[in-house]
Amino acid sequence: MPTKSKPARKSTRHRTPELLFGDLWEFDPAPELADPKLKQSYSLYINGQFVAPRSRKYFDSINPSTEKQLARIPAAGKADIDAAFSAAQTGYNKYWAKLPGKDRGKYLYRIARLLQDRSREFAVAESLDGGKPIKESRDFDLPLAAAHFFYYAGWADKLEYALPGVSAKPYGVVGQIIPWNFPLLMLAWKIAPALATGNCVVIKPAETTSITALKFAQIIQEADLPPGVVNIVSGAGATGQLIVNHPAAKKIAFTGSTEVGKAILRATAGSGKGLTLELGGKAANVVFDDAPIDQAVEGVINGIFFNQGHVCCAGSRLLVQESIAKVFVRKLKTRIASLRVGDPLDKNTDIGAINSKEQLDKIEQLVASGVEEGAELFQSSCSLPSQGWFYRPSLFLGVTQSHRIAREEIFGPVLSILTFRTISEAIEKANNTAYGLSAGVWTDKGSKILKMSTALQAGVIWANTYNKFDPASPFGGYKESGFGREGGKQGLCDYLKIVP
Numbered sequence: 273m274p275t276k277s278k279p280a281r282k283s284t285r286h287r288t289p290e291l292l293f294g295d296l297w298e299f300d301p302a303p304e305l306a307d308p309k310l311k312q313s314y315s316l317y318i319n320g321q322f323v324a325p326r327s328r329k330y331f332d333s334i335n336p337s338t339e340k341q342l343a344r345i346p347a348a349g350k351a352d353i354d355a356a357f358s359a360a361q362t363g364y365n366k367y368w369a370k371l372p373g374k375d376r377g378k379y380l381y382r383i384a385r386l387l388q389d390r391s392r393e394f395a396v397a398e399s400l401d402g403g404k405p406i407k408e409s410r411d412f413d414l415p416l417a418a419a420h421f422f423y424y425a426g427w428a429d430k431l432e433y434a435l436p437g438v439s440a441k442p443y444g445v446v447g448q449i450i451p452w453n454f455p456l457l458m459l460a461w462k463i464a465p466a467l468a469t470g471n472c473v474v475i476k477p478a479e480t481t482s483i484t485a486l487k488f489a490q491i492i493q494e495a496d497l498p499p500g501v502v503n504i505v506s507g508a509g510a511t512g513q514l515i516v517n518h519p520a521a522k523k524i525a526f527t528g529s530t531e532v533g534k535a536i537l538r539a540t541a542g543s544g545k546g547l548t549l550e551l552g553g554k555a556a557n558v559v560f561d562d563a564p565i566d567q568a569v570e571g572v573i574n575g576i577f578f579n580q581g582h583v584c585c586a587g588s589r590l591l592v593q594e595s596i597a598k599v600f601v602r603k604l605k606t607r608i609a610s611l612r613v614g615d616p617l618d619k620n621t622d623i624g625a626i627n628s629k630e631q632l633d634k635i636e637q638l639v640a641s642g643v644e645e646g647a648e649l650f651q652s653s654c655s656l657p658s659q660g661w662f663y664r665p666s667l668f669l670g671v672t673q674s675h676r677i678a679r680e681e682i683f684g685p686v687l688s689i690l691t692f693r694t695i696s697e698a699i700e701k702a703n704n705t706a707y708g709l710s711a712g713v714w715t716d717k718g719s720k721i722l723k724m725s726t727a728l729q730a731g732v733i734w735a736n737t738y739n740k741f742d743p744a745s746p747f748g749g750y751k752e753s754g755f756g757r758e759g760g761k762q763g764l765c766d767y768l769k770i771v772p
């Protein structure tokens with residue numbers, strides 16, 4: 273409620289724009305208090321057992337909102353990766369390959385239910401380790417992760433309907449590598465279809481966000497999966513390389529940056545390994561002058577500020593029709609100023625912590641390049657917590673297509689705004705990118721939606737909404753955003769080999 277006289281708390285103080293309220297708003301803290309049940313030190317999960325790393329090496333997982341250590345994470349070395357693949361191969365030969373689809377499905381249902389049971393605990397762990405607001409980990413990451421297991425559980429005994437008239441087999445053992453922006457959700461996107469199709473996995477979470485993956489190992493154990501079916505190994509990029517190059521890995525499924533994706537493409541070329549790459553993006557969110565403006569403003573805000581902008585499919589380039597650009601930008605500025613940046617565990621927080629110092633530096637560098645190249649920067653004047661890695665929600669005006677901020681993935685809460693006059697100019701600008709992961713279209717004309725969705729080179733196109741996901745809907749890229757799909761029937765097929 274508006275309070276003029278009371279001073280705002282330091283960590284969440286926020287000045288709303290005069291044109292909206294003309295006053296200072298203060299919210300009482302609403303901390304999420306569930307116990308994340310963290311351990312001081314984690315173990316690798318290999319062959320159904322929690323084991324110390326043979327490498328004897330550990331690294332710290334840091335809470336990005338406090339910069340304090342949360343836990344010690346094992347850094348798997350060569351001997352650990354060899355053990356994980358050996359366990360996965362045995363798990364495949366001895367148990368998983370022999371199990372009928374309906375029994376694999378039962379395990380997946382069990383995992384989904386166990387994850388739901390512990391969803392609050394996992395949501396807190398995810399927000400502590402990664403920095404995302406609790407309302408997102410609680411209402412998005414966790415429910416969607418469980419939904420992926422439920423969805424693929426249903427497919428496990430129906431694979432012949434996914435590929436009618438064709439004989440298909442699992443790869444056997446697959447290596448999977450995931451990023452830090454949706455740690456548990458990306459794990460679910462990887463593990464659920466792999467197990468449903470009869471594969472065994474060795475999976476590596478990202479260095480800065482290993483905790484929920486290692487906690488998930490407890491669920492695998494509790495679900496009583498046969499040993500070796502799922503192996504979870506933490507570590508840095510070097511551990512990822514060991515997975516990619518391991519001869520027992522018959523397929524690699526990677527989600528991460530285009531740069532590392534290209535290196536993996538080179539490393540696996542000629543090896544006969546299957547490969548799917550889910551890489552970066554620089555999505556255009558296109559707003560026509562006939563769009564429902566306020567709804568579009570919300571969609572653009574959600575498109576770029578969801579998860580601090582650490583989203584591969586973030587609508588990071590707004591293309592707004594020139595005739596409405598002025599009013600649209602004014603409304604965006606007003607809305608941006610009302611976003612609350614702060615403690616990820618506060619239920620009122622809209623924008624949490626930037627995942628790592630390294631990522632914060634990258635955002636700052638790219639924003640500086642935008643200013644240097646002549647774009648006009650607008651940032652919320654909200655105060656930031658004194659500790660931790662935070663960044664103000666920002667937008668750039670006067671952006672041209674050659675600016676780095678229009679071409680490179682910032683992966684932070686920074687929107688680049690360009691304008692267009694005609695539909696063909698919008699299409700040309702939207703497609704003028706090396707990426708092709710997602711796009712958004714805002715208009716009240718169905719015909720424009722159809723035209724745009726045919727013309728835009730992107731794997732996912734949202735119309736009059738943004739960042740909507742469903743396990744039944746395939747997700748993946750074109751061009752430098754990668755190849756292969758996750759979700760839906762297509763996501764199953766990428767874990768199967770067609771056999772003559």
Ligand code: NAP
Binds near residue numbers: 532709
């Ligand atoms: P990243 O640096 O490419 O890392 C991704 C994963 O690969 C991490 O587990 C990383 O380990 C590991 N890795 C690093 N170097 C490796 C190597 N040489 N060989 C094998 N593995 C290696 O990406 P990120 O910074 O974590 O994630 C952000 C990127 O992911 C963004 O570009 C984003 O767009 C993309 N992303 C794409 C999707 C999609 O579905 N298309 C979804 C989410 C994110 P360490 O963390 O230990 O370095």
Ligand code: MG
Binds near residue numbers: 400
């Ligand atoms: Mg962390």
